[in-house]
Amino acid sequence: MALDEYNRKRDFSATPEPGGTPAGKRGKQGALQYCIQKHDATRLHYDFRLELDGTLKSWAIPKGPSLDPKARRLAVHVEDHPLEYATFEGSIPEGHYGAGDVIVWDRGVWVPQGDPEEGYRKGKLKFALEGEKLSGSWNLVRTRMDGNKEQWFLIKSNDETARPEGEYDIVREQPDSVLSDRTLIPRQRGKAKAEAAAKPAKTPARRRSRKAEESATTLSGARPAPLPESLKPQLATLVESVPDGDWRYEIKFDGYRILARIESGQVRLFTRNGHDWTAKMPQQAKALAALGLESAWLDGEVVVPNEEGTPDFQALQNAFEAGRSGRIVFYLFDLPYLNGMDLREVPLEERRAALRQVLETGTSDLLRFSADFTEQPDSILESACQMKLEGLIGKRAGSSYVSRRSSSWVKIKCKNRQEFVIVGFTDPKGARSGFGALLLGLHDEQGELRYAGKVGTGFNQATLKSLHAKLEPLVVKRCPLDKPPPAAEVRGAHWLKPELICEVAYAEMTRQGVVRHSVFHGLRADKPARAITHERPVSTPAKKSDAIRISNPERIIDQSIGATKMELARFYAEIAPWALPHLRHRPLALVRAPEGIEGELFFQKHTEKLSIPHITQLDRALYPEHAALMTIDSVEALIGAAQMGTIELHTWNALAPELDHPDRFVLDLDPDPALPWKRMVEATQLTQTLLDEIGLQSFLKTSGGKGLHILVPLQPVHDWSEVKGFSQAIARYLAKLLPQHFSAVSGPKNRIGRIFIDYLRNSQGASTVAAYSVRAREGLPVSVPIHRDELAELKGANLWNIRNLMLRLEEQGDDDPWSGIDQTGQRITADMRERLGLKP
Numbered sequence: 049m050a051l052d053e054y055n056r057k058r059d060f061s062a063t064p065e066p067g068g069t070p071a072g073k074r075g076k077q078g079a080l081q082y083c084i085q086k087h088d089a090t091r092l093h094y095d096f097r098l099e100l101d102g103t104l105k106s107w108a109i110p111k112g113p114s115l116d117p118k119a120r121r122l123a124v125h126v127e128d129h130p131l132e133y134a135t136f137e138g139s140i141p142e143g144h145y146g147a148g149d150v151i152v153w154d155r156g157v158w159v160p161q162g163d164p165e166e167g168y169r170k171g172k173l174k175f176a177l178e179g180e181k182l183s184g185s186w187n188l189v190r191t192r193m194d195g196n197k198e199q200w201f202l203i204k205s206n207d208e209t210a211r212p213e214g215e216y217d218i219v220r221e222q223p224d225s226v227l228s229d230r231t232l233i234p235r236q237r238g239k240a241k242a243e244a245a246a247k248p249a250k251t252p253a254r255r256r257s258r259k260a261e262e263s264a265t266t267l268s269g270a271r272p273a274p275l276p277e278s279l280k281p282q283l284a285t286l287v288e289s290v291p292d293g294d295w296r297y298e299i300k301f302d303g304y305r306i307l308a309r310i311e312s313g314q315v316r317l318f319t320r321n322g323h324d325w326t327a328k329m330p331q332q333a334k335a336l337a338a339l340g341l342e343s344a345w346l347d348g349e350v351v352v353p354n355e356e357g358t359p360d361f362q363a364l365q366n367a368f369e370a371g372r373s374g375r376i377v378f379y380l381f382d383l384p385y386l387n388g389m390d391l392r393e394v395p396l397e398e399r400r401a402a403l404r405q406v407l408e409t410g411t412s413d414l415l416r417f418s419a420d421f422t423e424q425p426d427s428i429l430e431s432a433c434q435m436k437l438e439g440l441i442g443k444r445a446g447s448s449y450v451s452r453r454s455s456s457w458v459k460i461k462c463k464n465r466q467e468f469v470i471v472g473f474t475d476p477k478g479a480r481s482g483f484g485a486l487l488l489g490l491h492d493e494q495g496e497l498r499y500a501g502k503v504g505t506g507f508n509q510a511t512l513k514s515l516h517a518k519l520e521p522l523v524v525k526r527c528p529l530d531k532p533p534p535a536a537e538v539r540g541a542h543w544l545k546p547e548l549i550c551e552v553a554y555a556e557m558t559r560q561g562v563v564r565h566s567v568f569h570g571l572r573a574d575k576p577a578r579a580i581t582h583e584r585p586v587s588t589p590a591k592k593s594d595a596i597r598i599s600n601p602e603r604i605i606d607q608s609i610g611a612t613k614m615e616l617a618r619f620y621a622e623i624a625p626w627a628l629p630h631l632r633h634r635p636l637a638l639v640r641a642p643e644g645i646e647g648e649l650f651f652q653k654h655t656e657k658l659s660i661p662h663i664t665q666l667d668r669a670l671y672p673e674h675a676a677l678m679t680i681d682s683v684e685a686l687i688g689a690a691q692m693g694t695i696e697l698h699t700w701n702a703l704a705p706e707l708d709h710p711d712r713f714v715l716d717l718d719p720d721p722a723l724p725w726k727r728m729v730e731a732t733q734l735t736q737t738l739l740d741e742i743g744l745q746s747f748l749k750t751s752g753g754k755g756l757h758i759l760v761p762l763q764p765v766h767d768w769s770e771v772k773g774f775s776q777a778i779a780r781y782l783a784k785l786l787p788q789h790f791s792a793v794s795g796p797k798n799r800i801g802r803i804f805i806d807y808l809r810n811s812q813g814a815s816t817v818a819a820y821s822v823r824a825r826e827g828l829p830v831s832v833p834i835h836r837d838e839l840a841e842l843k844g845a846n847l848w849n850i851r852n853l854m855l856r857l858e859e860q861g862d863d864d865p866w867s868g869i870d871q872t873g874q875r876i877t878a879d880m881r882e883r884l885g886l887k888p
Contacts (some may be wrong), residue, residue: 050103053127056146064138065337068130078802079157080164080724082177083134086223086324088232089148096123098158098175103128107200112153113182116213117206123188125198137230149232153227154181155799156724159828161185171200180226180724181218184209226725226843231271231389269393269448275311275343279384280451281320282347284441284459288585290425290460294445296396297425298418300438300459301379302359303351304574308336308378310344319574329373335412336378342387346403347416348380358436361551362511365570367512375415380407381418381441383448392449396570399449433462447855454680455858465553466583467572468500468563471528472541473519482512483519486568487541487549489529490561491581499533500561500582503552506568515571522547523691545578557582598691599830605695608826611850616822617690617851623830624683626857627820630866631686633703635666635677637815638689639696645824654678661688668705674813679704679760695824697813701771702764707812709764713775714816716806717755720799725844731789731803732756732839735782742880745872747783747865750845752823752831755803757816761872772810774876777884779805819866822850832856833865 060067083104085095092115094112096102107123114121134155140147160167167173171190177183185205193199197595219472224231305320305328315333317326326333329350336346351359352367352375367375380750383403384392402422407417420443421428429440439461447456472487485504489497507515522544532538549572555565561582601614620627640650654675655665662685665676680686680697689697701710715735719728732748737759739746747759762771779792782805791802798804809816817823817831829846830853848856878888 050128063144066132068132079720079722082158083155086151086153089146112219115211117204117210121202123200123202151230152227154179157722267398269392270389270391273390279345279831283453284457285455286583286585287458295442296420298420298441300441301349301351302361302438303349306350308346310341331373332378332414335414338826339410345385346380347382350376350378361570379416379418395446467549467551467580469546469577469580470548472543482516496530499529501563503566503568606828617687620686620690623820630819631680631799635700637698640693640695641695642693660692666704697818697821699818706764710766710771713810715758718804718806742883747869749833752829761869763875768812775807775810777886779807781884835865
């Protein structure tokens with residue numbers, strides 16, 4: 049009956065909120081949890097929920113909690129909610145009870161002081177909170193105020209965690225979710241002001257269209273932040289062909305990259321190198337100002353179309369030189385920042401949808417949205433080349449905005465074309481004036497300037513004259529190249545300071561790095577000469593969809609996100625370069641889910657009668673009296689495992705053939721699920737500090753679930769009992785040192801409000817989920833190696849999944865968190881044992 053009112057008010061076929069039944073008294077099964085949800089409904093408010101008697105007792109707090117004991121926050125008692133509600137985030141549809149956006153603003157455990165049932169019944173609860181944001185002692189007191197619902201006050205006790213509200217307003221200073229990257233952009237309601245945290249300080253409100261006002265809602269990953277003074281653009285990587293995966297394609301414009309910064313209605317336009325070109329494009333700046341934005345960064349490309357509507361780079365350059373900016377069209381394709389909100393972590397599609405909405409409020413033809421195409425990318429590229437366009441820009445769906453060159457943005461060109469440094473020129477011949485050809489250079493990987501050939505076509509008389517005037521002041525006596533070309537190649541050359549850059553199309557480049565059949569397309573002034581190198585296309589791997597053949601590819605394996613068996617197989621094929629180094633020669637067990645993660649799971653250590661394609665079986669003599677162990681040593685084996693319904697991969701702490709001597713041990717930090725994440729972070733830091741002090745280097749990875757794994761690599765010289773005993777000693781040492789934080793004894797009752805340091809995975813035959821393994825949980829999260837200095841910034845152990853992990857790895861590049869894990873060469877010494885209290 050406790051949840052009757054909750055269930056009566058909701059239509060669970062339409063709302064994403066969880067249905068539920070009372071869980072009954074938890075007793076000693078775990079700590080009592082609490083949560084505070086930020087709820088942008090009719091009015092923005094905070095829902096404070098305490099677990100008691102199998103449900104979440106709930107109060108609506110209009111202003112949110114305060115750390116000031118003098119601030120009594122009104123708390124209106126509302127219906128009980130199911131325990132599952134403590135992690136609910138999402139949007140409740142219009143027309144339904146509580147319609148609006150919900151995030152988990154805080155969560156953790158609460159510790160009653162006295163009998164909680166009696167205190168709740170009498171209307172006087174005193175308790176301690178241990179959450180991500182709130183801590184210390186608090187009070188909930190029922191009042192005698194009149195109202196349709198009980199009126200309570202939430203009051204902070206005057207302890208070491210209290211702070212005056214004038215000094216620190218926690219609601220304003222920490223507005224975001226503690227579970228995800230979600231934040232709320234409060235909707236304007238009449239004359240009401242939006243929440244201060246989501247607006248830039250002291251920025252006057254400017255007129256916006258009603259449509260834009262109504263559309264202000266949740267953007268996943270958006271966060272309140274001051275307007276950056278400068279912003280470097282995201283750059284695309286040149287590739288040979290259309291890549292595999294979910295991409296969005298736009299026309300590659302033949303123009304100048306420009307970023308627009310708007311502050312209090314004032315517009316400034318910058319090149320990709322940070323030069324202010326506002327004065328060169330006054331009409332474009334005026335059109336942007338007319339959008340009525342408070343603050344923004346917009347990213348795009350300026351072009352001048354020719355008579356056929358195709359961007360003409362030479363015409364663009366002429367327009368700048370002649371001061372005719374009215375011909376310049378600004379194509380906008382991204383929105384990294386808008387009205388007090390940093391959008392760089394918002395998925396690509398959401399950023400572009402917001403940009404399109406912003407541009408719909410404008411009326412100038414000088415501003416245009418760079419549309420993307422839904423047709424097959426190969427056919428789009430063919431059409432672009434036929435139209436004499438430069439090529440395509442591909443952007444990976446769901447990707448964030450990063451201020452550097454990234455493989456989540458790629459460019460595919462119709463022909464060879466790039467920038468060169470002008471290092472000299474030759475004299476004209478015949479009736480030609482100005483100069484004969486430009487001598488070109490490129491910087492190599494060591495930064496040395498090398499000869500790259502010449503270009504003598506693509507000029508008209510006006511270009512020859514204007515360009516020659518720019519060349520003359522740069523003439524020098526010495527050749528600027530680090531290695532001068534053969535004299536016959538550059539006879540009679542006039543050398544230049546290597547400052548000017550030109551864009552050149554060419555048919556091919558020789559092995560010596562010299563271009564052939566080149567055509568001049570114009571000067572560039574938006575890049576430094578020292579940055580000009582040979583732009584080599586990255587080879588695009590064969591499409592994985594062409595290589596993968598599995599049965600029942602469309603079978604849903606995770607209903608929560610609609611993930612299919614084929615999607616999982618593709619993920620394992622794509623992740624193979626990162627995963628295989630941690631799988632090869634290591635015995636493993638598989639967690640199989642033939643009917644999906646909602647069905648029965650099978651834990652399998654041996655191939656037995658199941659034929660798994662490409663799986664390697666080890667010699668039975670390596671592990672006598674057991675069936676043959678198996679390993680995964682190739683991408684084909686990974687795909688074969690997925691074909692047989694495998695979700696998870698669990699590996700031993702030893703490599704074949706040395707199976708009697710582990711090459712590492714693992715400490716699996718397993719928390720009471722109700723504990724706040726910051727407790728897990730603190731526990732991991734404490735454990736690694738202990739390992740540092742006794743002289744052992746350690747490495748981290750997320751579990752893909754609730755906890756974290758600490759790996760300590762070893763030389764394979766110790767036996768299993770020695771390693772297990774040592775890891776158990778670490779767990780016992782920490783549990784004795786900090787018994788309120790750690791437990792060294794397994795079982796749910798032994799970790800109430802604490803973290804169990806699981807050392808039991810360090811026995812022969814035991815295993816731990818492998819790095820880059822998927823987990824059989826909703827959303828298909830992945831166990832991911834992390835840098836030690838990343839730990840404090842993490843919001844959980846299940847942040848990465850099969851749909852977003854590749855973005856992290858692409859941005860990570862060569863910065864491998866586990867670099868050097870196989871070269872540590874460390875052993876367990878007598879001194880280490882003694883420091884942990886072990887007998888010699």
